[in-house]
Amino acid sequence: MHRRTFLARAGAAAVAAPWSARLRAAEKSAATDAVSFISRLQPAVVGSGFELPDHWVWCGAPIRGEDGKYHLFASRIPKSVLFHPHWLFMSEIVRAEAATPVGPYRFAEVALPPRGGDFFDARSTHNPHIRKVGDTYLLLYMGTNYDGPTPSRDQPEVWRSPRYLATWARKRIGLATSKSVKGPWQRLDRPLLEPRPGEWDSIATTNPSLCPLPDGSFLLAYKSRRENLGNLQVGVARAPHFTGPWTRQPTPWLFKGKPAHVEDPFLWAEGGRVHALMKDMTGEICGEQFSGVHVTSADGLNWDFDRATLAYSRKLKWNDGVVRQQAFLERPQLLIENGRPTHLFCATAEGLGKDLKDATRTWNTVIPLAT
Numbered sequence: 001m002h003r004r005t006f007l008a009r010a011g012a013a014a015v016a017a018p019w020s021a022r023l024r025a026a027e028k029s030a031a032t033d034a035v036s037f038i039s040r041l042q043p044a045v046v047g048s049g050f051e052l053p054d055h056w057v058w059c060g061a062p063i064r065g066e067d068g069k070y071h072l073f074a075s076r077i078p079k080s081v082l083f084h085p086h087w088l089f090m091s092e093i094v095r096a097e098a099a100t101p102v103g104p105y106r107f108a109e110v111a112l113p114p115r116g117g118d119f120f121d122a123r124s125t126h127n128p129h130i131r132k133v134g135d136t137y138l139l140l141y142m143g144t145n146y147d148g149p150t151p152s153r154d155q156p157e158v159w160r161s162p163r164y165l166a167t168w169a170r171k172r173i174g175l176a177t178s179k180s181v182k183g184p185w186q187r188l189d190r191p192l193l194e195p196r197p198g199e200w201d202s203i204a205t206t207n208p209s210l211c212p213l214p215d216g217s218f219l220l221a222y223k224s225r226r227e228n229l230g231n232l233q234v235g236v237a238r239a240p241h242f243t244g245p246w247t248r249q250p251t252p253w254l255f256k257g258k259p260a261h262v263e264d265p266f267l268w269a270e271g272g273r274v275h276a277l278m279k280d281m282t283g284e285i286c287g288e289q290f291s292g293v294h295v296t297s298a299d300g301l302n303w304d305f306d307r308a309t310l311a312y313s314r315k316l317k318w319n320d321g322v323v324r325q326q327a328f329l330e331r332p333q334l335l336i337e338n339g340r341p342t343h344l345f346c347a348t349a350e351g352l353g354k355d356l357k358d359a360t361r362t363w364n365t366v367i368p369l370a371t
Contacts, residue, residue, distance in 0.1 A: 007328040028248040032034045032303055037205045037275070037311050038293040040369040041344065043319040049345065050074055051094045051363035055108050056083040058091075060131040060345045060364030062101070062335040063137070065181035069337070071113075072096045072141060072345070078335035081151055083349075084356035085159040088167055089151050091126040093141055095182070098331075101335055101343045102366045109357075112141060112176060116140040120145060120172040120191050130335065139176040139185060142191070146170065159357065164280065168193075171204040173222060175243065193222060193246060200226050200233055200259065207234075210242060211267035211274060211300070218242050219300045220275065221265035224252075232281060236301060248304055253295075254286055254316055255305045262293065264331050267300070268341065274300040277332040278310050286310040290353075292332055312344065312367070314353075327353035335353045343368050 027293045039157040051057055055076040075091045077083060093112035096105035112128070115121045120144020146167040153156040157164060172191035178184060192207040201224035212221040220237045233252035239245060252259045264279040271295045283289035285308050292311035299302045314326045331347040344367040349359040 012030070027038075037113065037277075038309065040314060040341075040371075042116070042368040043317045043371060044367045045102045046105055046318050046320050047363040048102040048366035050075060050103065051361075052107060054079055056087070056359070056362045056367075057364055058083075058087060058347045058362055059126065059331050059333075060347055061128045062343065062345050063130045063132060063181065064335070064337060065097075067181070067271065069106075070098045070101050070103070070105075071130075071181045072103070074362065075126045077127065077259070081156055082357050083359045083362060085164055086151055087126060087356075088144065088164065088171075089124055089146065089157055091140075092110045093106050093125045093128045094130065101206065102368065103206045107173060110184075111183060111188075115143070115187065118145070119189070121174050121187070123150070125174075127207050127331075129208050129210065131212065133212055133242060135179060137178045138182055139159045139178070140210055141174050141176070142171050142206040142208070143174045144168075145169045145189075160229070165318055171206040173205045173208045173220075177301075188238050188328060190219065192244060193248075195224060196248075200224065201235060202226055202249075203228055203230070207264055209265045211269060212242075213269060213274075213300065216240070217297065220246060221267050221276065223263050223265070231259065231351055232263040233259045234262050234265045234278060236267075240301070249301050253303055253305070255308070260285060266334060267333050268334060268336060270340065273298060277334075279330045279332075288311075288313055288337050290293070290314060290328065290330070292299045292329070310339050312346070316348075327351040327359065340371060341369055342371060 026148050058243035059075040061073045077087050077091050095108045095111040096106050098105045112125050114123050122145040124144050127142040131138045176187040177183035203225045207223035209221040235249050237248040237254040261281040262278045266277045275296050278293050278295045280286045286293045291313050294311035295303050295308040314329045317323045326348045328349040329346050333345045334341040335343040350361040353359040
């Protein structure tokens, strides 16, 4: 039977079957894998990562470029407005670079500005995620469009206003490709995934993470929700090529039989399993609200949440010996070299820790991993 015919008939579970069989022959204990990630964490490096004096910095996707330097794709929002909710309306994706993985990273250029016109990413670009497949860099991101003027200090946007909710619902996952980490970037005119009315992912598609698999296919984790202001949910899709077509998992990730309230997925394949990091919105899964979850899967579709563990805590130990409670620590992304994660990059903030509108400082920080 032709492979595409088989995929169409068999559905998401069968999509993973051939690769899953190979994985199980070499897979490790899921319990051992779950414990191992947090045991890799070394103290976060003071002064590492990326920060700008006149912009809020968020996200942060690292990769080593063809020039031997380390490059970080991040989102920035002008400090003339509050970080939240203006990240949704006024973000652009920039590239910074450093000689070492921890940096500090220095601003290099605006890599992916809002595109303008009637495109899905006309007014804001956010959530960068970078991979390299063969000789091609793949920059995934979230783009959105909205009506009316750009917010300003004198006319700021209001969280949960009708325009905020409409703009959130118009978030879509985009893909840009380049032969160089420095661009130029060629964007797809269409989103990788559209929402599905009536399904768990009926409001927006955002927060992408792409995972190349050993058989040449791809997994894509993404965030959505069933209704505006509902719980955030994450699911996965699979495709034979990074542009699709994507076969979606019918349900989002489940914890105790119900959709897990999580966001910010990051996927990678290691040790015969697919791994995921994500932000736990309630703390029900990892034990600490707004901290990180580590979970693994044999096939990338069925996840062992019964063995999910704390991946990282907001009580962050720094290399100056001090433990500090970060108001926020999220958007986990890994620097992967020679098939192994070497550094964890997280967006972080100082402030009251109850809402991002209260953030007083934001930047991306780097946590080395034991190898």
